[in-house]
Amino acid sequence: MNILFFAALREQLGCAHCDIDLPLPASLATVRAALIQHFPQQAERLAAGRALTAINQTLINDEDTPINSGDEVAFFPPVTGG
């Protein structure tokens, strides 16, 4: 699955998106764990409560939310607009 990154997180990971090999559907917690395994140096920044997550462009707080094949998934830092 393809995961998008924005802002400081994109710079810290060194890529705007990455492909993670994972059977779907999977919970957000499972996807987050796979992502942390892929970027172990950035584990703290990717942790729940640090990085925000959007599924299909909607913010998701529940780590049990299922992610299906074809969903657009993004991780990013807390927002600072306005």
Place this chain on the structure above:
Amino acid sequence: MSTGNASNGQHYIAVQQADFDVAHEYAELRKDNRSDGAVVFFTGLVREMNQGAQVSGLTLEHYPGMTEKALQQIVADASTRWPVNRVRLIHRVGTLAISDQIVFVGVSSSHREAAFDACYYIMDYLKNRAPFWKKEVTSQGERWVEALDKDKQALDKWQ
């Protein structure tokens, strides 16, 4: 950076690089509008001191697609909560200088209470839910602005 425009009924929402004209936005809130007795608007500007450093400018990044969707949801929620008539919400992206305009929120309603509250609510939720990120140019180099607890706590008053 992309530019997106969306209108939802009487509401106008835009994410754009271009500057906006407050007089024009105010005129749009009043035009052919015989029912509203109140217009409240807020503008956010780039200031030169932030989080302890001298700032010379900033770049605003966003998540195209999600940004527009998040703003539409915030405006829809405000419209459900208060009897607002028109909302105009513009947020700029790209490179901005000191004192540049960043955001405009304008709300019209028959009475002032709803217009004040809806405008305040929209800004508080935009600060927490709309995917924009500021990167400042400071005397010590570039840095991403940190999200503040006070912005998160600001939502408590709407619970």
